[in-house]
Amino acid sequence: MEALLKTIKTYIALSAEEELLVQSLFTERHLDAGAYFLEEGKVCRHVAYIQKGLVRYFINQDGNERTMYFNSEKEFVSYYPSFLSGLPSDKYIQALEPTELFVITRERLQHFYQNIGEGEKFGRMGIEQVFLSAMRQLDSFYTDTPEQRYRQFLLSYPGLAQRIPQYYIASYVGIKPQSLSRIRKRIVEKR
């Protein structure tokens, strides 16, 4: 819980009382490696702070999994289009490692916004960060070659290339694992 409070306090001030309130609003949750935080067809009812571990977002297109996004330690994970609208998700979110979370429901997040002095400010700045990250991805799909997308992955997710299976990274870049091997070889040779 210390890490969550510290992350919140990079955005806003929290009084001692407010720290206790935050602690009462979040619930601890563990996911085994391979377990799902969210499945297709279900409504995303939580935002979670990742204390430890790693998740991937993917979509199942006619039996083919397409990896779209990753989140790891000190980040928040949620599928906001479902969380904000209450509509069923078309995405999965799956733990790739044993993952420790602190989760908050939609109702409790509203309580956070309303009862923490700078709660709305935290919400505004948090969603700004998530939005910028999504925009960087959107741009990358418009304009980047696979090699640029892989380099962008290394920049966006420092340290994760060693923790994520290569076929998930290839799927994220939008190429076959063999093509990713060639790109990685090329990058190493350029160094």
Place this chain on the structure above:
Amino acid sequence: MEALLKTIKTYIALSAEEELLVQSLFTERHLDAGAYFLEEGKVCRHVAYIQKGLVRYFINQDGNERTMYFNSEKEFVSYYPSFLSGLPSDKYIQALEPTELFVITRERLQHFYQNIGEGEKFGRMGIEQVFLSAMRQLDSFYTDTPEQRYRQFLLSYPGLAQRIPQYYIASYVGIKPQSLSRIRKRIVEKR
């Protein structure tokens, strides 16, 4: 200015005093058709409310313009990655019709957040909406065929198909104008 106040009040309550403050923070601005709200290499210094008119977002890739997004009446326009970071934009935003705007600077928006009772709440909910819209687009690039993307365009931008030149719509869908003509013909025949 009435329309801007009305849009803000769909999200939050404004006292009479706060309405005056809002009016003092926004400045009226006119763009001729073809004029730029933002150019590549410049920092996006404003968020604007569109009172009347229409803009497109595009990127110049080696001399080829690629249209990415549109905004029209009662919507806010800004290139947030540049506006929020202060870094130069890699996008253009151009008026497609004579366009009436109310613009606010970054500094004045901070003043809005800090001095309107529910200012931060408005910021949080506004950016949530912009984020959801960007996510729908990102999803569409992952999964949709050109025909699905065109249908999504018609849903996302009701009434704009008649106001936007076909070659910009084709560019947005990611196909040649001739291919768009064929898709439109198919859709009409299906009705």
